Amino acid sequence: xxxxxxxxxxxxxxxxxxxxxxxxxxxxxMPEYVSALLLFSIPYWLDSYFISQLESTSTYATVGITxxxxxxxxxxxxxxxxxxxxxxxRFNGMGAFADVGRSVRDAFWxxxxxxxxxxxxxxxxxxxxxxxxxxxxxMAELGTPFLRMRAVGVFFSFLYMSLIGFMRGIxxxxxxxxxxxxxxxxxxxxxxxxxLGNCGFPALGLRGSAIASMIQYATMFVAAFAYxxxxxxxxxxxxxxxxxxxxxxxxxxxxxxxxxxxxxxxVFAASYMWLGKVICPMGKYAAASFCIVREMERFALLPGxxxxxxxxxxVSNDLGANNWHGVxxxxxxxxxxxxxxxxxxxxxxxxxxxxxxxxxxxxxxxTTLAATIFPLVSIISFFDxxxxxxxxxxxxxxxxxxxxxxxxxxxxxxxxxxxxxFSYLPIENQAIKLVLIYGSFYIGTAIMSLIYINRFRGNDWxxxxxxxxx
Numbered sequence: 001x002x003x004x005x006x007x008x009x010x011x012x013x014x015x016x017x018x019x020x021x022x023x024x025x026x027x028x029x030m031p032e033y034v035s036a037l038l039l040f041s042i043p044y045w046l047d048s049y050f051i052s053q054l055e056s057t058s059t060y061a062t063v064g065i066t067x068x069x070x071x072x073x074x075x076x077x078x079x080x081x082x083x084x085x086x087x088x089x090r091f092n093g094m095g096a097f098a099d100v101g102r103s104v105r106d107a108f109w110x111x112x113x114x115x116x117x118x119x120x121x122x123x124x125x126x127x128x129x130x131x132x133x134x135x136x137x138x139m140a141e142l143g144t145p146f147l148r149m150r151a152v153g154v155f156f157s158f159l160y161m162s163l164i165g166f167m168r169g170i171x172x173x174x175x176x177x178x179x180x181x182x183x184x185x186x187x188x189x190x191x192x193x194x195x196l197g198n199c200g201f202p203a204l205g206l207r208g209s210a211i212a213s214m215i216q217y218a219t220m221f222v223a224a225f226a227y228x229x230x231x232x233x234x235x236x237x238x239x240x241x242x243x244x245x246x247x248x249x250x251x252x253x254x255x256x257x258x259x260x261x262x263x264x265x266x267v268f269a270a271s272y273m274w275l276g277k278v279i280c281p282m283g284k285y286a287a288a289s290f291c292i293v294r295e296m297e298r299f300a301l302l303p304g305x306x307x308x309x310x311x312x313x314x315v316s317n318d319l320g321a322n323n324w325h326g327v328x329x330x331x332x333x334x335x336x337x338x339x340x341x342x343x344x345x346x347x348x349x350x351x352x353x354x355x356x357x358x359x360x361x362x363x364x365x366x367t368t369l370a371a372t373i374f375p376l377v378s379i380i381s382f383f384d385x386x387x388x389x390x391x392x393x394x395x396x397x398x399x400x401x402x403x404x405x406x407x408x409x410x411x412x413x414x415x416x417x418x419x420x421x422f423s424y425l426p427i428e429n430q431a432i433k434l435v436l437i438y439g440s441f442y443i444g445t446a447i448m449s450l451i452y453i454n455r456f457r458g459n460d461w462x463x464x465x466x467x468x469x470x
Contacts, residue, residue, distance in 0.1 A: 005453070013336045019329030025310065025337060031177035032306035038177075038184040040071075041299045043216070046188050047209050048295065050195045052360045054205065060360065061284045062139040063146065063206055064291025065276045069129060070150055072269035073118060077158040079262035080111045081165035082312065082395050083254040088169025089316030089396070101237040104166035104228070107254050108159070108241055115158025123151040133273075134280050142206055149210030156217035163224040168313045172233065179223045187216035260404035264391070267411050271441055274416060278423040278437060286430055289370035290438070292357050296349055296374060297381060303341035304385035307334045308392030315396025328456065331393045338385050350375040372431045377438050383446035390452035399455070406451050415444040 020028075044067070051063055084107035091099040122129075126147040130140040164176045193201040194208025204211065228234045228241075272294065279290045311334045318326045349356060353371040361367045391403045422436040 005457075009332055009335075013332050015329045015333075018323075018325040019333060020314065020326075022333060022337065025314075025330070025333055028171070028173055028310045028314070029303075029306055029337065031173035032309045033303055035173070035177045035180040036302045036306045036309075038180045040074075040305070041295075041302055043184050043187045043191070044295055045299070047191055047195075047212075048292075048360050050191055051206070051209065052362055053196055055362050057284050057288055057361075057363065057365050058136070058139050059142060059206065061287040061291060062135065062142045063209065064294075065133055065135065065139075065280065065287060066129075066143045066147055067291075068269075068272040068276050068294075069122075069147070070154065072266055072273060073122070073154050074157055074161075075265040075269040076118065076262050077111070077115065077154070077161040079259075079265050080107060080114065080158065080254070081161040081168070082400075083107060083110075084162055084165025085169045085313055086316045086396060086398060087253055088166050089171075089313045090319060090398075092170050093317040093319070097237045100166070100170065101239040103169075103254065104163070104237070104239055105241050107162045107165055110254060111158040111162035115155045118158070119151040119155035122154060123148045126151075133277055136284075139284075146206045146210050149207060150213055153210070153213040153217045156214070156221045160217055160221040160224055163221070163228060166228070166237075166239075167224075168309065169316070170233075170237070171313060171317065173310075175227055175231075176224075179220050179227070182223055183216045183220035186219045187212050190215050260400040264400075264404040264407040267407050271411055271415060271444075275419065275438065275441065278419055279434065281423075282430060282433070285366040285369060286434060288361070288366045289373065289430075289434065292360055292366070292370050293374050293377060293438070296353070296356065297377065300342055300345040300349055300378070301381065301384060301388075303345070304338040304388050307338040307385075308388045310334060311389055312392045312396040315393050316398075319397055327393070327397070331389070331456070335386065335389050338389060339382065342385050343382070346378045346381065350378055369431055369434070373434050373438070376435045377442070380439060380442040380446070383442050383449050386449040387445045387452060390449060390456070394452065394455065402452075402455055406448050410444045410447050414447060415441055418443075 048060065048063070051060055054060075084104055087103045087107075088100045091097070091103060126144045127140070129147060130143045133143075135143055160179075164179075167173070167176050190212035191209055193199055194204045194211055195206075196208075197203025202208075225241075228239050275290065275294075276287070280287050311331060314330045314334075315327050318324075318330070353374045354367060357367045357370045357374075358364065361370075391407075394400070394403050418440045419437050422433065422440060425433070425436075427433040427436070
């Protein structure tokens with residue numbers, strides 16, 4: 001007889017028989033958290049700070065709005081990484097080390113061709129993207145060259161992410177953290193030098209930020225590739241990037257896992273693009289407020305994102321070893337840890353929201369508006385933590401289509417029409433209107449969470465591995 005939902009959760013977080021210990025989960029989590037912090041948060045915050053020195057709300061809003069698209073493309077690159085993580089993790093759990101090596105080779109070349117195509121589309125379509133957002137002529141003039149230069153960095157991010165998927169699959173979270181630390185240091189250095197023209201370098205404004213990003217991802221790719229070629233740990237898996245592809249079995253498996261992940265991550269990340277589109281007509285101050293609140297929320301939710309990475313490779317390894325009880329125990333423990341960490345950060349940021357936002361708003365043009373909406377939106381952000389960890393667990397189990405269908409259904413069937421409706425309501429108070437629009441996103445994540453929980457309480461999520469010969 002199944003326990004009630006709450007009783008099952010309590011039993012899971014106190015379980016000492018199945019799953020990993022909290023100490024072990026934290027050992028995996030901390031490098032992933034540092035990696036996420038250095039890849040998705042600190043560089044953006046420092047970049048925003050350097051750009052704020054230009055004292056232009058239009059420039060700040062432009063980079064914030066267009067970065068939603070770049071974030072979506074990074075999530076697409078991450079989806080191929082998930083395919084590599086799942087397949088490498090399962091083979092690693094089975095002790096099939098040569099199959100791990102073949103999987104990472106196929107993941108790399110899939111990322112190469114997909115990344116090149118995406119980068120080309122971004123470069124050519126930059127003016128159309130600015131037009132779709134509804135940016136003012138002044139903002140579009142800034143955004144078009146910025147997006148074109150970011151296209152090169154996007155290409156290198158695909159290559160880098162494919163190699164990181166292999167490292168996560170073999171439970172190596174320390175090396176990705178070290179590589180991200182290197183890349184972040186390079187980005188911050190060149191961002192500082194090129195945006196304002198410090199130390200004799202030319203002052204390039206937004207173009208300087210784009211060039212710094214290109215150098216960052218190129219550096220991380222070279223470092224990851226060098227690790228795989230030279231590391232004694234990697235040699236165990238007989239990785240040969242240039243070996244002939246005699247059979248497409250693993251490539252097909254990676255793509256089968258990755259394309260639903262790619263679709264659901266793009267749909268989810270594109271939700272922030274949609275938020276930018278419906279908020280932009282409210283004016284540059286509303287757009288700037290949305291951008292800073294989004295970055296603060298993203299910073300606070302980073303422990304949850306790191307936990308999602310951890311639970312993906314824990315589940316994939318447990319399923320390779322047929323440890324079904326360990327899967328559910330690890331999910332509950334990971335959610336518990338993420339909740340404590342995320343809410344601790346949210347409370348601190350809510351108490352200091354005015355001071356934090358003021359760092360990026362040197363004119364004080366949007367600080368009051370942004371500081372008003374941040375605590376209100378934060379209250380319901382728990383649902384985003386829950387859904388991102390549960391979706392990561394389903395991906396680790398290979399049940400990627402469930403995540404894809406749920407995100408498509410909720411985003412297209414609920415979030416987009418509801419947020420669009422709120423954007424057209426004649427509400428004069430901008431704070432209330434922004435909370436309604438932004439809050440509709442988190443209500444959508446609550447619906448996703450309920451569906452994922454119901455999925456795990458059944459048995460249909462248990463997907464078997466497909467093993468071929470190459």
